[in-house]
Amino acid sequence: MRRQELLRVRGRSVAWVPPLLLLVAIAVADYHTIGEFRMISWIVLVPAIAASICGVWGTALFAVLSLVTYVVADSAWPHEHRSGRADFVLVALGGILATLACAIRVRDENRALHMSDVTDTVRRTVLRPLPPGWGGLDHAGVYLTADARVGGDLYDIQPGPHGTRVLVGDVQGKGLPAVEAAAALLGTFREAAYHEAELVTVAERLETRMIRHRGHTVALGRSDGDLPQVLDFARTGGTPTATDVLLGFPDDEREAVDVLLFGHEPPLAVGPDGVRTLSAAAGPPQVRRWRVAAAETLLLVTDGVTEARDGTGAFYPLAHEVTRAVAEDPGTAEPARLAAFVRDGTLRHGGGRLGDDTTVFAVRRRPGGEAPEGGRLRS
Incomplete structure (x- = not known):
C-alpha cells in the first residue's frame, strides 16, 4: 500500500x-x-x-x-x-x-x-476482466505477484457453441518473456475454445501455438525457447514452458465437467460434503469426464499455493485446510469466499511472503444455468 x-x-x-x-x-x-x-x-x-x-x-x-x-x-x-x-x-x-x-x-x-x-496494466491487458456469470459460470480469481516483475500465471473463461471452456496455466519465467507466452496462449485459447468441438483439439492448438512461439524466441536467441512444451512435458517428464489445465462444461450434461491436465495440479471439487481431487487419467494426456454436483466448486491453483512454505519448510496443506474450512462452514465453497480463503491461507502460511506468483481460480455452474446477455455465444 x-x-x-x-x-x-x-x-x-x-x-x-x-x-x-x-x-x-x-x-x-x-x-x-x-x-x-x-x-x-x-x-x-x-x-x-x-x-x-x-x-x-x-x-x-x-x-x-x-x-x-x-x-x-x-x-x-x-x-x-x-x-x-x-x-x-x-x-x-x-x-x-x-x-x-x-x-x-x-x-x-x-x-x-x-x-x-x-x-497492473500489463496484467489487465493479458488477463481480461471476466463479467459476472460469464459463460454460465460463477467465478472468482485472485492473482498475486511474488515481486515487482509481472509473471506468467493465466486464467480465462470462453463460452462457445460447444459449451464453456476454462483455462488455468502457469508459464515458466518472469517479466516480458512470460507475459508474451501467456498472451500467446490466451489468444489461441479464446479462439480454439470457441470454434473447436473437442477439448483435446483445443489443447493441440495451444501446443502448436507454443511451438510457434518457441521458434520465434529461438530466432531471437533467447534461452526461453529451448524448453519443451506442455505435451512434451507430459510425455517425457521434462521441464515445461507452461503447465495448463483445461476444463470443459458441456451444455448437454449439467452435472459434468471434462478435465484435461498438462503438468498442472489437478483441480479440487469443493462442496458441502467435502473435498475431492479430479485427477487425470493415467498415461498420455486425455480428457476425463467427472460428475460434479451443483453445490461443488472447482478450485484451481498454481505453484504459488501448492509450493508455499512456512518457517519450518512445510508446504501449505491446501486440501486439508479447505476440507476443514468447508466442514466448519459449508458456505466457504462459494467461489468468491473459497478464492479469498485460499489467498489468505497461503499468505498466512508463508508469513506474508510469496515464493512464486500465485493464482487462485474458483468456478462452478450458475444456479439455473443461465448466462447474462453476451455470456453464452452461439454460431
Missing part, C-alpha cells in the same frame, strides 16, 4: 503528527533537564523521522522548525549549560541530509508506483 494511504485519517494526511509530537517532546524534556545534560541536541531526530513518512517540503519544514527550536531553546535560559555551535551545525546538517534522503525516497517510491501501475 502507498505510505500516503496508510497515514490518512478520514481522508486527511496525518504524516506530520509523529515528527511534530517528537519536536514538542524534546523541547519539553530539554526544559526539565539541568546541568550539562541537554536534550535539545536530540532534535536532530525530528527531520530524520519526517524524512521517512513526510514529503520533501514537509521534511524541509521540520528541518527549519528543528533549527529554530534549537536556537530558541539553547539561548532562552542563560543560566543553563549551552550546547553551542557544534550542535547547531549538527542540527542544521541533519536537516539538510534528511531533506535529501526524503527526496531520494520519494523519487524511488514514485518509480516503484509507476512500475506497479505498468505491471
Whole structure:
C-alpha cells in the first residue's frame, strides 16, 4: 500500500503528527533537564523521522522548525549549560541530509508506483476482466505477484457453441518473456475454445501455438525457447514452458465437467460434503469426464499455493485446510469466499511472503444455468 494511504485519517494526511509530537517532546524534556545534560541536541531526530513518512517540503519544514527550536531553546535560559555551535551545525546538517534522503525516497517510491501501475496494466491487458456469470459460470480469481516483475500465471473463461471452456496455466519465467507466452496462449485459447468441438483439439492448438512461439524466441536467441512444451512435458517428464489445465462444461450434461491436465495440479471439487481431487487419467494426456454436483466448486491453483512454505519448510496443506474450512462452514465453497480463503491461507502460511506468483481460480455452474446477455455465444 502507498505510505500516503496508510497515514490518512478520514481522508486527511496525518504524516506530520509523529515528527511534530517528537519536536514538542524534546523541547519539553530539554526544559526539565539541568546541568550539562541537554536534550535539545536530540532534535536532530525530528527531520530524520519526517524524512521517512513526510514529503520533501514537509521534511524541509521540520528541518527549519528543528533549527529554530534549537536556537530558541539553547539561548532562552542563560543560566543553563549551552550546547553551542557544534550542535547547531549538527542540527542544521541533519536537516539538510534528511531533506535529501526524503527526496531520494520519494523519487524511488514514485518509480516503484509507476512500475506497479505498468505491471497492473500489463496484467489487465493479458488477463481480461471476466463479467459476472460469464459463460454460465460463477467465478472468482485472485492473482498475486511474488515481486515487482509481472509473471506468467493465466486464467480465462470462453463460452462457445460447444459449451464453456476454462483455462488455468502457469508459464515458466518472469517479466516480458512470460507475459508474451501467456498472451500467446490466451489468444489461441479464446479462439480454439470457441470454434473447436473437442477439448483435446483445443489443447493441440495451444501446443502448436507454443511451438510457434518457441521458434520465434529461438530466432531471437533467447534461452526461453529451448524448453519443451506442455505435451512434451507430459510425455517425457521434462521441464515445461507452461503447465495448463483445461476444463470443459458441456451444455448437454449439467452435472459434468471434462478435465484435461498438462503438468498442472489437478483441480479440487469443493462442496458441502467435502473435498475431492479430479485427477487425470493415467498415461498420455486425455480428457476425463467427472460428475460434479451443483453445490461443488472447482478450485484451481498454481505453484504459488501448492509450493508455499512456512518457517519450518512445510508446504501449505491446501486440501486439508479447505476440507476443514468447508466442514466448519459449508458456505466457504462459494467461489468468491473459497478464492479469498485460499489467498489468505497461503499468505498466512508463508508469513506474508510469496515464493512464486500465485493464482487462485474458483468456478462452478450458475444456479439455473443461465448466462447474462453476451455470456453464452452461439454460431
